[in-house]
Amino acid sequence: MTGSDPSARQQHLAALLSRVALGDTAAFEALYRSTSAHLLGLILRIQPDRALAEDVLQEVYVNIWRAAQSFNPALSQASTWLNSVARNRAIDSLRRRQADVATVSHVTHGDDDEETDMLSAMPSNDPGPLDLLEQASSAMALQGCMDNLSRDQRQSIALAYYQGLSHNEVADQLRQPLGTVKSWVRRGLQSLKNCLERASLALS
Amino acid sequence: MDYSRPELADRLAAEYVLGTLRGPARRRFDTLLPAHPTLRAAVLDWQRRVDALSVSVPEVTPSPQVWPRIRARVMGATVQPVVRWWQRLVLWQAAAGMAAVAALSLAIVLQMPTPQPPPIVVVLAAQPDAAQGGIQPVSFVAGVAPDGRSLVVKPLDAQQARFVNRALELWAVPPKGAPRSLGLIAAEGSTTVQRALALKDTAAFAVSVEPPGGSPTGAPTGPIISVGALQL
Numbered sequence: 001m002t003g004s005d006p007s008a009r010q011q012h013l014a015a016l017l018s019r020v021a022l023g024d025t026a027a028f029e030a031l032y033r034s035t036s037a038h039l040l041g042l043i044l045r046i047q048p049d050r051a052l053a054e055d056v057l058q059e060v061y062v063n064i065w066r067a068a069q070s071f072n073p074a075l076s077q078a079s080t081w082l083n084s085v086a087r088n089r090a091i092d093s094l095r096r097r098q099a100d101v102a103t104v105s106h107v108t109h110g111d112d113d114e115e116t117d118m119l120s121a122m123p124s125n126d127p128g129p130l131d132l133l134e135q136a137s138s139a140m141a142l143q144g145c146m147d148n149l150s151r152d153q154r155q156s157i158a159l160a161y162y163q164g165l166s167h168n169e170v171a172d173q174l175r176q177p178l179g180t181v182k183s184w185v186r187r188g189l190q191s192l193k194n195c196l197e198r199a200s201l202a203l204s
Numbered sequence: 205m206d207y208s209r210p211e212l213a214d215r216l217a218a219e220y221v222l223g224t225l226r227g228p229a230r231r232r233f234d235t236l237l238p239a240h241p242t243l244r245a246a247v248l249d250w251q252r253r254v255d256a257l258s259v260s261v262p263e264v265t266p267s268p269q270v271w272p273r274i275r276a277r278v279m280g281a282t283v284q285p286v287v288r289w290w291q292r293l294v295l296w297q298a299a300a301g302m303a304a305v306a307a308l309s310l311a312i313v314l315q316m317p318t319p320q321p322p323p324i325v326v327v328l329a330a331q332p333d334a335a336q337g338g339i340q341p342v343s344f345v346a347g348v349a350p351d352g353r354s355l356v357v358k359p360l361d362a363q364q365a366r367f368v369n370r371a372l373e374l375w376a377v378p379p380k381g382a383p384r385s386l387g388l389i390a391a392e393g394s395t396t397v398q399r400a401l402a403l404k405d406t407a408a409f410a411v412s413v414e415p416p417g418g419s420p421t422g423a424p425t426g427p428i429i430s431v432g433a434l435q436l
Binding site for chain 1: 253416
């Protein structure tokens with residue numbers, strides 16, 4: 001599926017999922033071909049080890065195969081459902097990860113070797129979380145609502161979403177107290193929610 | 205904690221979806237989800253909101269060995285094809301008159317301002333031969349949208365349509381050549397098949413019994429339990 005019409009793509013994915021729910025293997029393969037590169041991209045943001053990320057991807061599709069019946073097109077878009085399965089699995093794969101894990105966007109002027117090691121674990125030319133947030137902010141679904149957030153709020157949310165960091169990890173990264181970071185995340189999300197709700201009211 | 209409190213449900217759902225809810229709290233949330241409609245609704249709302257962030261994430265094509273591993277996990281043993289049953293299609297067409305094989309065009313006679321082209325209804329008659337293999341023959345009715353883009357298939361006698369560890373696959377049979385799979389259909393209840401041009405070059409529809417996951421070869425492998433000729 002290479003069509004550029006987003007709603008046609010959603011319908012296509014939903015139709016594939018409904019056939020997967022019946023155990024249709026041809027539909028399952030078509031779904032994999034159509035969505036796996038995007039899901040692996042999402043997983044790699046959270047689980048940067050390529051081999052582990054591909055293990056997660058495998059689990060994700062086995063999960064999709066088994067849970068396709070629970071997808072309800074009246075409640076969510078097909079791609080949102082698929083992305084959520086992938087991110088959930090990727091976050092679960094981090095359970096044993098150390099809380100003080102370093103990330104590429106954390107550019108310190110300390111140990112050079114450490115920086116090199118961290119970079120080798122990530123895809124090359126990987127954009128940082130704030131770059132990605134910037135690019136996503138123009139997405140129609142966000143209605144310009146990201147602009148209402150403070151820079152600290154945006155940065156905390158970007159690190160959590162695009163880097164898979166926990167509150168503790170975001171606090172370490174930004175060198176801020178945990179409570180401060182928690183409140184940035186909470187208020188940032190609340191502001192996003194309020195803005196999106198206002199925007200959808202204005203449309204209706 | 206009282207998870208039915210909307211504000212708490214909303215805050216936890218937001219952290220769950222963003223990914224900052226971790227460890228035992230995340231696992232507890234996972235186990236609570238199935239039983240708490242308020243939490244589930246809040247999670248769906250947050251997934252919808254936050255998902256817009258995913259658009260900018262660069263795609264990464266998985267290594268070629270990932271798909272075979274997934275396929276092996278979900279589809280156990282494959283079954284070799286045995287019969288090329290569609291070669292007997294000519295016989296079915298000859299027998300169409302005697303069986304309850306009927307293709308009807310139903311004109312919608314409702315007084316509509318703009319007349320709609322009528323849907324095409326095909327009855328797929330149960331094939332008694334299939335019973336020899338210990339399989340219960342089932343009749344289906346198929347309604348095809350006039351543009352051939354979608355098709356609704358439903359068993360006529362749902363209560364007897366039970367196929368344990370078997371899948372039912374729907375085929376569009378052309379006048380010449382091999383049938384095309386239109387995908388798997390449910391043995392009970394109706395299935396909507398979205399497939400462009402289901403009618404194009406189609407002489408009949410047929411339902412075969414296949415291993416779970418559908419025909420491993422792309423051609424029907426199991427007994428045909430139901431056939432209906434298409435007369436436009």
